[in-house]
Amino acid sequence: MAQKKRPKKATRSHPAKNKQQRKKIGVKRKRKPSSARWLARQDKDIYVHAAQHEGYRSRAAYKLIELDDRFHIFKPGQRVVDLGAAPGSWTQVAVSRVHADTPGGGRVLAVDLKFLDPVRGALILTKDVLEENSISEIRTILEGPADVVLSDMAAPSTGHRKTDALRVMTLCEGALDVAKTVLSPGGCFVVKVLKVGAEINLVKSLKKEFVSVRHAKPPASRSDSSESYVVATDFRG
Numbered sequence: 074m075a076q077k078k079r080p081k082k083a084t085r086s087h088p089a090k091n092k093q094q095r096k097k098i099g100v101k102r103k104r105k106p107s108s109a110r111w112l113a114r115q116d117k118d119i120y121v122h123a124a125q126h127e128g129y130r131s132r133a134a135y136k137l138i139e140l141d142d143r144f145h146i147f148k149p150g151q152r153v154v155d156l157g158a159a160p161g162s163w164t165q166v167a168v169s170r171v172h173a174d175t176p177g178g179g180r181v182l183a184v185d186l187k188f189l190d191p192v193r194g195a196l197i198l199t200k201d202v203l204e205e206n207s208i209s210e211i212r213t214i215l216e217g218p219a220d221v222v223l224s225d226m227a228a229p230s231t232g233h234r235k236t237d238a239l240r241v242m243t244l245c246e247g248a249l250d251v252a253k254t255v256l257s258p259g260g261c262f263v264v265k266v267l268k269v270g271a272e273i274n275l276v277k278s279l280k281k282e283f284v285s286v287r288h289a290k291p292p293a294s295r296s297d298s299s300e301s302y303v304v305a306t307d308f309r310g
Contacts, residue, residue, distance in 0.1 A: 151171045153219065155182065184197075222252040238299070241265070242275060245264050245275050258310030
């Protein structure tokens with residue numbers, strides 16, 4: 074008598090195997106156009122490649138390098154405060170330029186409300202610079218007045234140019250409050266602004282506090298960006 078065949082058990086397919094099968098038959102997930110454009114731009118960006126080669130955490134390092142080469146911001150042995158320091162590329166440049174990673178060298182304090190991976194030669198304070206007690210903490214850690222205050226801070230983009238500029242200006246004003254309190258006479262303040270007209274009042278305030286106030290857009294700053302930097306030197310105290 075012929076035996077009846079048992080029905081085969083249903084089996085679940087493994088996600089990893091399915092993924093491999095999709096790859097074999099050429100099924101690919103589509104990237105969003107904006108992501109694809111960003112990746113393409115990064116791939117062609119000489120500053121991105123240079124940062125990877127030289128060990129900087131982002132291409133922004135070259136903005137500060139170019140500003141320093143032009144305006145002579147740093148000197149060995151100085152005390153520097155880097156506001157909005159994450160991911161740490163400006164801090165890396167400051168450490169190198171003031172020799173903070175060598176005995177008897179300068180002192181660099183990186184401040185950011187985000188967690189920042191350690192930077193050799195720098196001190197790190199996880200803090201919102203707009204909080205009331207942030208300035209007193211900065212002064213305590215520095216163990217003396219600062220010679221340079223840097224601010225490359227930026228607020229998350231809303232997609233609305235003027236709104237973004239106003240949010241950045243709030244950060245600029247907070248950075249200036251820190252600079253006025255911790256800088257020694259003759260000190261320097263470098264701050265990022267978005268040039269849409271809202272920075273005019275900030276520049277007026279800076280001219281009251283510093284002998285020289287100059288605008289600059291370093292070559293490393295993307296040409297399609299509205300960002301520029303204000304370099305204010307010789308703090309009146």
